[in-house]
Amino acid sequence: MFRKKINFIIVVATVITCLSLFSKAIAGEESVRKEPFGTVGGKPVNLYTLTNKNGLVAKITNYGGIVTSLMFPDRNGNLGDIVLGYDNVDSYVKNNPYFGALIGRYGNRIGKAKFTLDGKEYSLAVNNGENTLHGGLKGYDKVIWNAKELKTKEGVGLEFTYLSPDGEEGYPGNLSIKVDYILTNRNELKIDYFATTDKKTVVNLTHHSYFNLAGGGTILDHRLMLKANKFTPVDKGLIPTGELRSVKGTPFDFTKPTAIGARIDQDDEQLRFGGGYDHNWVLNKSRSGVMSLAASLYDPKSGRFMEILTTEPAIQFYSGNFLDGTITGKRGQVYPYRSGLCLETQHYPDSPNKPQFPSTVLNPGKEYRHTTIHKFSVK
Numbered sequence: 437m438f439r440k441k442i443n444f445i446i447v448v449a450t451v452i453t454c455l456s457l458f459s460k461a462i463a464g465e466e467s468v469r470k471e472p473f474g475t476v477g478g479k480p481v482n483l484y485t486l487t488n489k490n491g492l493v494a495k496i497t498n499y500g501g502i503v504t505s506l507m508f509p510d511r512n513g514n515l516g517d518i519v520l521g522y523d524n525v526d527s528y529v530k531n532n533p534y535f536g537a538l539i540g541r542y543g544n545r546i547g548k549a550k551f552t553l554d555g556k557e558y559s560l561a562v563n564n565g566e567n568t569l570h571g572g573l574k575g576y577d578k579v580i581w582n583a584k585e586l587k588t589k590e591g592v593g594l595e596f597t598y599l600s601p602d603g604e605e606g607y608p609g610n611l612s613i614k615v616d617y618i619l620t621n622r623n624e625l626k627i628d629y630f631a632t633t634d635k636k637t638v639v640n641l642t643h644h645s646y647f648n649l650a651g652g653g654t655i656l657d658h659r660l661m662l663k664a665n666k667f668t669p670v671d672k673g674l675i676p677t678g679e680l681r682s683v684k685g686t687p688f689d690f691t692k693p694t695a696i697g698a699r700i701d702q703d704d705e706q707l708r709f710g711g712g713y714d715h716n717w718v719l720n721k722s723r724s725g726v727m728s729l730a731a732s733l734y735d736p737k738s739g740r741f742m743e744i745l746t747t748e749p750a751i752q753f754y755s756g757n758f759l760d761g762t763i764t765g766k767r768g769q770v771y772p773y774r775s776g777l778c779l780e781t782q783h784y785p786d787s788p789n790k791p792q793f794p795s796t797v798l799n800p801g802k803e804y805r806h807t808t809i810h811k812f813s814v815k
């Protein structure tokens with residue numbers, strides 16, 4: 437009897453040791469590698485390769501805080517690059533439709549490129565029809581960020597900082613910004629934003645990756661879910677009218693996972709204005725500022741699944757309507773119409789001119805905080 441017990445204990449101990457050795461062998465080491473990525477305006481910029489314990493790889497440059505590549509396996513374990521981008525920094529400098537970039541000081545549009553704070557009117561760059569878009573002529577997608585490598589309990593990452601001077605692109609106040617990108621060992625790309633100002637200003641920071649979970653082709657088969665019962669309809673220039681409209685019975689209802697292509701070409705005034713989807717959805721939240729699921733995206737062919745969680749009140753879904761097959765990206769890949777989509781967590785567009793929308797004003801002594809998590813898995 438005693439012998440049997442000893443034997444049993446030996447067998448169990450051996451199995452446990454084998455299992456732990458095996459899991460160590462398959463769970464790789466996390467790492468950050470830095471390499472030169474060329475120069476911008478005579479200044480060197482770098483490309484950082486973050487690898488998590490499960491072999492997920494994110495490449496990020498400190499030029500524009502751009503995620504240039506995100507490698508993650510399909511349901512058969514084959515790694516694929518699921519974001520659009522370029523192989524070299526010169527292409528990003530020459531012609532970047534915001535691929536992978538950090539966006540600010542104000543992500544999305546401000547109507548007529550003007551807003552008023554405490555009775556003073558501020559004029560911004562007119563770079564999108566009669567409006568301003570994504571921070572102006574030289575937004576945060578075009579600046580060189582200071583970078584520091586991070587090793588956290590959750591995973592490896594990068595800390596980007598930038599001091600946006602008072603008056604830059606017309607915005608008031610020196611804005612001190614920190615953005616942390618963390619590639620967690622739970623297979624998430626987590627983005628944490630912080631900002632403080634020395635003068636009252638407006639802030640709306642976001643991230644502009646173009647996702648294609650299939651790694652090529654269009655995104656029309658992707659199944660999208662948006663946790664939003666309402667969206668903000670727009671005028672011809674894509675400025676919200678101020679109305680919050682129910683998605684019920686419209687092509688904007690993504691409360692259940694739906695193929696993006698299913699209704700995109702319907703005869704609908706809002707779809708016409710956007711040339712497809714290019715709108716802001718108001719997220720269903722129990723409380724403002726709480727972290728909650730905003731969106732999920734599934735590619736049935738590869739099995740790749742992405743969920744987006746955020747503390748922000750809204751999300752802009754843009755279906756790549758301006759991609760027209762004229763851009764040749766990474767590995768010589770041509771990007772056709774609607775071959776990438778953006779899910780930009782943010783405040784509503786034109787909030788500085790819409791007092792009824794959640795405020796984007798940042799006061800001195802207060803901190804802007806925003807966290808967004810992209811969680812990857814396969815189904």
Ligand code: GLA
Pocket residue numbers: 533534544569674714752754758778780
């Ligand atoms: C945002 C806008 C779109 C477009 C893209 C970049 O998502 O809402 O209209 O400008 O950026 O091309």
